[in-house]
Amino acid sequence: MLGKPFTFLLPDMAPKIVRLSSLPLRMRIGRKTVVLDSNTPLPQNILGIAIGMTDATFGRDHHDYFKSYIASGGIMGILERAGLTSNIVQRLICRHNCQQIVILARSKSIP
Numbered sequence: 001m002l003g004k005p006f007t008f009l010l011p012d013m014a015p016k017i018v019r020l021s022s023l024p025l026r027m028r029i030g031r032k033t034v035v036l037d038s039n040t041p042l043p044q045n046i047l048g049i050a051i052g053m054t055d056a057t058f059g060r061d062h063h064d065y066f067k068s069y070i071a072s073g074g075i076m077g078i079l080e081r082a083g084l085t086s087n088i089v090q091r092l093i094c095r096h097n098c099q100q101i102v103i104l105a106r107s108k109s110i111p
Helices: 022-027 046-056 060-071 074-081
Strands: 032-038 088-094 099-105
Touching: 032 060, 032 074, 046 060, 074 099
Parallel strands: none
Antiparallel strands: 032 099, 088 099
16 A cells, blocks of 8 residues: 555656755655656657647647656656666556556655
8 A cells, every 4th residue: 555645746847846856855755656647758659649739738838848858768767867766666557658657665765
């Protein structure tokens, strides 16, 4: 069981707000952290194309953040650069390979 997970969305935040050093801090809130996000790269199926097109309607800044997020490897890229891949306890790919759920456990090194 997850207990009381803490959930947050990364691609909707400006890149200067999302700092790798903030991930361990955010993970202190709960014993497990759940991240639901777009899979990277988005598949070239009807849903993947629809997600890209829909995202483009949210404005230039948001779409630029999303493209940058996808190009940097999405959540897995961020977790790798933050050194948190060892905290992954489960990763699920769903919705026709367009979305992923990553569950992270707080390690002993994160008080």
